[in-house]
Amino acid sequence: MSTKKKGRVLLAKVGLDGHDRGVKVVASWLRDAGMEVIFLGRHLTPEQVVKSAIEEDVDAIGLSFLSADHKILLRKTLEEMKKHNLKVPLIAGGVIPKVDIPPLKEIGVAEVFGAGTRVEEIVEAIKSLCGVER
Amino acid sequence: MEKTKKKLTIPVEETFFAKPTWLKTWSGIPLKKVYTPDDVKGIDYARDLGDPGQFPYVRGIFPDMYRGRLWSVRQVSGHSSPRVTNEWLRYLVSEGANSINVIGDQPNLNGVDPDHPMAEGAVGLMGCPGCSLRDMEILMDGLPLQLSITLSTHLLQPLAYLALCEREELPWTQVRGTFFYNMLTAPLTRYLHTCDLHGYGMRIAADALNWYSTNVPRAIPICIGPEGIRESGATAAQEIAFSFAAAKLYLNEALKRGGEIDVIAPHIAFTHRCGVDIFEEAAKFRAARRVWAKMLGDDYGAQSPLSLTYKVHVVTKGSDLVPQQAECNIVRIAYQALAAILGGVQSMHTCSFDEPICLPTDESVRMALRTQQILAYETGVTTVADPLGGSYYVEHLTNTLEEEITKIIREWDEKDMIEAINNEELMNTVLHQAYQFQREVEAGERIVVGLNKFTIPEEEEREARLFQVDEAAVEEYIADVKELKRARDNRRVKEALENLRRCVDDRDMNCIPAAYEAVKAYATGAEIQGVIRMSYGYPYDPFDMVDYPF
Numbered sequence: 208m209s210t211k212k213k214g215r216v217l218l219a220k221v222g223l224d225g226h227d228r229g230v231k232v233v234a235s236w237l238r239d240a241g242m243e244v245i246f247l248g249r250h251l252t253p254e255q256v257v258k259s260a261i262e263e264d265v266d267a268i269g270l271s272f273l274s275a276d277h278k279i280l281l282r283k284t285l286e287e288m289k290k291h292n293l294k295v296p297l298i299a300g301g302v303i304p305k306v307d308i309p310p311l312k313e314i315g316v317a318e319v320f321g322a323g324t325r326v327e328e329i330v331e332a333i334k335s336l337c338g339v340e341r
Numbered sequence: 342m343e344k345t346k347k348k349l350t351i352p353v354e355e356t357f358f359a360k361p362t363w364l365k366t367w368s369g370i371p372l373k374k375v376y377t378p379d380d381v382k383g384i385d386y387a388r389d390l391g392d393p394g395q396f397p398y399v400r401g402i403f404p405d406m407y408r409g410r411l412w413s414v415r416q417v418s419g420h421s422s423p424r425v426t427n428e429w430l431r432y433l434v435s436e437g438a439n440s441i442n443v444i445g446d447q448p449n450l451n452g453v454d455p456d457h458p459m460a461e462g463a464v465g466l467m468g469c470p471g472c473s474l475r476d477m478e479i480l481m482d483g484l485p486l487q488l489s490i491t492l493s494t495h496l497l498q499p500l501a502y503l504a505l506c507e508r509e510e511l512p513w514t515q516v517r518g519t520f521f522y523n524m525l526t527a528p529l530t531r532y533l534h535t536c537d538l539h540g541y542g543m544r545i546a547a548d549a550l551n552w553y554s555t556n557v558p559r560a561i562p563i564c565i566g567p568e569g570i571r572e573s574g575a576t577a578a579q580e581i582a583f584s585f586a587a588a589k590l591y592l593n594e595a596l597k598r599g600g601e602i603d604v605i606a607p608h609i610a611f612t613h614r615c616g617v618d619i620f621e622e623a624a625k626f627r628a629a630r631r632v633w634a635k636m637l638g639d640d641y642g643a644q645s646p647l648s649l650t651y652k653v654h655v656v657t658k659g660s661d662l663v664p665q666q667a668e669c670n671i672v673r674i675a676y677q678a679l680a681a682i683l684g685g686v687q688s689m690h691t692c693s694f695d696e697p698i699c700l701p702t703d704e705s706v707r708m709a710l711r712t713q714q715i716l717a718y719e720t721g722v723t724t725v726a727d728p729l730g731g732s733y734y735v736e737h738l739t740n741t742l743e744e745e746i747t748k749i750i751r752e753w754d755e756k757d758m759i760e761a762i763n764n765e766e767l768m769n770t771v772l773h774q775a776y777q778f779q780r781e782v783e784a785g786e787r788i789v790v791g792l793n794k795f796t797i798p799e800e801e802e803r804e805a806r807l808f809q810v811d812e813a814a815v816e817e818y819i820a821d822v823k824e825l826k827r828a829r830d831n832r833r834v835k836e837a838l839e840n841l842r843r844c845v846d847d848r849d850m851n852c853i854p855a856a857y858e859a860v861k862a863y864a865t866g867a868e869i870q871g872v873i874r875m876s877y878g879y880p881y882d883p884f885d886m887v888d889y890p891f
Contacts, residue, residue, distance in 0.1 A: 222463055223460065232776050236779075274467045275461045
């Protein structure tokens with residue numbers, strides 16, 4: 208018998224940037240698609256995100272960036288995840304130049320969705336990364 | 342024998358008879374296929390429109406509008422360090438900008454110094470770093486202080502600017518500056534983490550309004566910019582209504598603290614977005630002028646034209662832009678700019694086409710400048726004031742927007758706006774609209790060229806030349822800040838901050854003069870803000886990571 212996994216996603220913004228329209232639209236879309244969203248809000252540190260992800264037992268973490276600090280903050284988040292042996296996919300979205308995507312994937316970011324990506328596409332990808340059946 | 346080419350299968354009839362699918366304004370106001378004299382029947386020219394420069398100023402705040410003066414070409418600027426931003430400003434001015442606009446980076450806007458733990462990786466990325474008078478000295482090095490300057494920054498920078506003017510013996514009466522002491526919209530713009538709006542937020546705003554009105558007569562200390570809402574899904578009417586409701590809160594507080602309406606009201610202006618729906622945006626600005634004039638006249642008894650006129654700086658709406666086929670954004674920005682000028686605004690920043698991807702490069706900002714310059718000198722829209730005046734459609738839409746704006750303001754009169762900002766209710770309302778918008782785009786109900794129609798394969802997308810932060814300059818700058826904190830006369834700073842604390846503790850006192858003295862002593866933005874926070878019972882540091890250093 209197959210059990211349908213619901214999919215718990217943690218969404219947040221790390222660092223000082225506060226532009227959160229994009230991540231909030233993704234959150235609403237994910238919820239409408241039947242996923243559980245733990246929305247931490249803005250101004251989080253990588254440590255706070257990883258701590259919450261473990262406590263909430265999420266299937267994926269999604270971080271949103273507008274202010275070009277994605278490289279340093281994603282690297283720090285991955286380091287923190289490694290330190291705590293947290294092995295869920297880390298997804299990034301927002302204003303991230305295409306040229307930055309391969310290096311980010313190389314350090315361990317699972318998926319990167321630049322600005323202008325259809326939210327439907329993001330949601331499908333997250334569902335798939337979480338192992339949610341269609 | 343020549344091979345015949347494969348037959349093209351195109352829906353010939355469908356494309357020949359193509360038509361728009363979205364039959365409302367961008368904000369959702371339903372539109373008829375044509376407007377006629379019937380739609381403007383009740384309008385009385387003298388009462389409802391007036392000539393440009395006449396109450397209620399619908400047709401413009403000056404009699405000659407752009408024929409008398411074009412507008413301020415005022416590009417938002419700032420990155421890496423004050424020295425690098427200084428070079429950028431020189432570049433803009435050499436390419437035709439007649440005003441400057443410096444935006445603080447994220448640490449600055451959040452009121453933390455560049456050496457704060459949360460600032461790591463964020464210094465100089467999305468704005469000019471700045472935490473002291475020394476940074477302002479470098480920023481303005483060699484630039485004439487009479488330049489019309491907008492400082493979209495923390496509360497320290499305008500005072501630092503005034504300190505420079507005092508040093509160079511430039512009378513403050515000659516300072517043309519626009520500043521952002523509007524604490525209310527900062528959280529909506531997603532800055533100023535944990536600002537106590539009811540307490541020190543309104544105190545700083547009201548004190549600034551009162552103090553600058555009398556001491557720096559050409560300054561706009563309160564430029565209300567609800568871009569956080571407008572770029573997050575708010576309608577045209579909501580954008581204006583929220584800002585006017587916020588203006589009322591500042592006016593009320595400043596009046597309570599001893600201000601007079603015709604002294605302070607001329608010192609409030611607005612930074613509004615301009616979207617790509619040409620007629621809705623133009624009508625929005627026209628309606629805003631009528632609403633403001635009536636509000637100041639009827640509700641506040643203002644008499645001076647300087648009080649009754651809605652003054653606005655426009656930033657073209659970034660969220661209308663998409664990264665796909667990014668050069669198309671040049672066209673969108675041109676239409677947005679056109680709408681703003683048809684709407685009679687006083688100042689404008691045009692985005693660069695690479696806005697959805699990165700900060701502007703020198704090439705892309707030059708294109709943004711040229712967009713304004715072509716509009717000003719080649720299109721003819723500046724030769725005649727309010728060219729859309731008398732259009733049945735535009736006058737009808739102006740009336741409709743006025744009704745909507747007024748209705749929303751009246752709703753805010755009955756509610757606690759500060760509470761709605763604090764508990765995110767206000768933001769969640771508009772974010773829901775952003776969600777709806779995204780659904781409509783992805784369902785193909787709203788067409789966005791390059792995104793959901795007339796797309797090209799991803800492999801063919803050319804990525805624009807990317808802007809790069811000068812990382813070496815950032816490192817150098819952070820080191821300079823640490824050195825400044827070590828080498829300045831820290832005893833003088835401590836005394837100035839203690840004096841500031843005393844002035845802020847006295848709730849009836851205007852705290853700006855004491856803040857000014859602290860700025861001159863080279864206190865930093867975080868230190869000044871921190872002292873004010875402590876007076877109101879909050880931790881020194883908004884993120885509670887750093888202690889008061891004295």
